[in-house]
Amino acid sequence: MSKRVIIIGAVALGPKVACRLRRIDPDATITLIDRDNLISYGGCGIPYYVGGDVADLEGLYSTIAHAIRDKAFFEMVKGINVITRAEAISIDRKKKSLTIRHLDENRDEDLPYDKLVIATGATPVQPPFPGVTLPQVFPVSNLHQAKAIKDMISKGEVENAVVIGAGAIGIEMAEALTDLWAVDTTIVEMAERVLPQALGRNIATIAQKQLTDHGVKMLIGERVLRINGTEETGVESVETTAGTLPCQLVILATGIRPNSELAANAGLAIGKNRGIIVDQCMRTTDPDIYAGGDCIEVMNLVNGQTLLMPLGSLANRQGRIIASNINGRCEQFKGTVGTFCIKVFEMAFATAGLTFDQAKAAGFDPAYSTVAQSDRAHFYPDSEFMYMELIADRRTRRVLGVEAAGPQGDAVKSRVDAIAPLFQYRADVSDICTLEAGYSPPYASAMDIINNVANSLDNILEGTHNPIDAIEFIKKFEAKETRVLDVRSKVQADPFVEKYGDRWINIPQDELRQRTDEIPTDEELCILCGSGPRSYEAQLVLAAKGKNRTLNIQGGYGMIIAVHPPLI
Structure with a gap:
């Protein structure tokens, strides 16, 4: 008797499991189930569809040979059973049976399995403030929402938009709205920087400057209080701790939560982040049930803690491992470093x-x-x-x-x-x-x-390099708490000397060894060059002369202009 494998979820991990398993087990009975009618699409491409880089919605669910990855494709080309518009209701682990509900018919059906794969993904977090259910307030989690957003914009119905959240989706959507459609866009982020889970202050500041340089307004360290509007007229404005923003479109990019309720109700272990717990073979606490993708917790290989990592790249790797292990192998997914x-x-x-x-x-x-x-x-x-x-x-x-x-x-x-x-x-x-x-x-x-x-x-x-980063230097210099020793050429430094006077000392690197007596010893100096190496060498030269009250500006002037408007 052929092995019966049921896969719940048909966006990223699910299709990967199904296709890999079919290639290595031509006799298995494989069934893909999804509550949507659009399946096997690249959700990470949604902002690029809205922004015009992907011309047609079908581009997100077609193959490199332009075949549409729909129900018929999987059944005819891949030999995989597909049930769309069906929701998994419950798992009976003792009977090894999955109950699904056909949404269009409101009819339940029990499906027996030998191996079950949970690929239920994640759901956008709905913030607790009023107005999140108004028309024209969109999370960005499926192709239907993507099409609705693009249709609104292309019809000229959106002059101003607010993006709530400065994570990856929020930033990508802000770029899409601004770059192609010239929509006046504001990002509201409650954290102190953009991409707060991915980047530290220095590199995140470069990203934020890119956004502002291209016309995206940024409200960083601010909170949304409510979205104003009515069911009849839709969104009218977003009220924040910094003021009110008129708009006709709101993008919710406030994070996700794993769809783990089905697993939890079946008695499978759930982690501290509400994701399904799996071992390195991608098995849940039931050895006949596997899980992967956005609904699971994975190990951070740097700090040893579990986390959610909703990336299509990881889901595809995990899908291959699951299929191989269902077929009797013992491949492992050890974790992630969050690339x-x-x-x-x-x-x-x-x-x-x-x-x-x-x-x-x-x-x-x-x-x-x-x-x-x-x-x-x-x-x-x-x-x-x-x-x-x-x-x-x-x-x-x-x-x-x-x-x-x-x-x-x-x-x-x-x-x-x-x-x-x-x-x-x-x-x-x-x-x-x-x-x-x-x-x-x-x-x-x-x-x-x-x-x-x-x-x-x-x-x-x-201990041979005493640094200061560009952002801290700018704060200190603007507060007149430090002076600059510029070791670049006279031509490069003269405009700064002219503007800042004795607060900007210029001694070119090739003259420094002969002029160290001109360097004050009773105050702090921040040493500057174009990108950092020459100023570091200058710091060593001065240290050898007993002049140790220096800080080397990391990344030099190149880093300063990357995070801050030019100083002249």
Whole structure:
């Protein structure tokens, strides 16, 4: 008798399990169930459909050969039974039976299984303030909502929009609304920075500046109090702690909660984040029931804690493992280091591991370095500045996190991808200093940025580099709490000297050793160069002369202009 496998959920993980299992077990009876009629789509592509990068909705649920991934496709091409518009109601683990409800017919049916896969995904969090159920208030969780949003905008019905939440979906939707449709868009975020779960302050500030530079209004550290409007007229405005924002569209990007109720009601173990608990083989506490995707908790390989990680990339990897294990293998999903990337207008951002704040909360004593450097050889015509931050534990030197930003997304993503696999092996800062990376002028510098950011952190941990980051420098300088020693050329420094007078001292690097007597010893100086290395060397020169009241501005002027409007 063939093995009966039922999969609840047909968006990302579910279809991956089904297709992989069919390839390795041609005799299995495989059934996919979903409450929607649109299945197997790339939900992460929704903002790009709204923003016009994906022309048609079908592009999100078609193959590379332009075949539509619908019920007929899975049945005819893949040999998989598909039941759409059906909701899983309950699991009888003793009888190994799943009860589903056919939504259009309001009819229940019991389906026997040998193996069951729960791929129920997650549901957008509905905030508790009034007005979240009004027309024109949309979460971004399925293709029906995506189409409704784009239809409204394309008909000219939206002049102003408010996006609640500055996570990935919120930022991507804000870009889509602003870039293509020229909708006046405001993001409201209660945290103190954008992408608060993914980026630390320095790299997040670059992302926020990208948004404001492209016309997105930002209300950071503010809360929404209510959404105003009526059922008849729809949304009229959003009231926040900073004031009232007139709008005709509201995007809710306030997080998700895992759809774990079905599992919980069946007596399966649920974690502290309300996700389903699975082992490394993706089995729940019932060995005949597997789960994966947005509805489960996964292990963070850096801090050892469980977390929710709703990424289609992880769901696809987990789906392959589940299918293999249903077929008798013993493959494992060990966990995640949270590798993540996003495009924000003209810049790309990527991260893996822990932010500085997350590392501190996990009990580490974190230190970090920030560098600015060309992503290609500096002499190559299309080289661009990239910004990178590396975080490590002071005591053990264990690398805990990495973040990067730059205008060339391939360069940004590849650098973070190179470091991400090392977190699970508890890599030391020295391992990154000597990490081998491919070199050719069109692609990288001979001393790659991943080596240099580690070299800088190594110097900080050894006590030879006394840094200040660009944001802290700007605060101190604007408060007139520090002066600058600019070791760039006279041509570069003269406009600053003219504007700031004796608060901006210029001694070019090639003159510094002969002019150290001009450096005051009774006050703090922040040393500046273009990207950080020359100012670090200047700090060493001064330290050798007993002048130790200096701070090296990490990333130099390149980092300053990335996080702040130019100082002149």
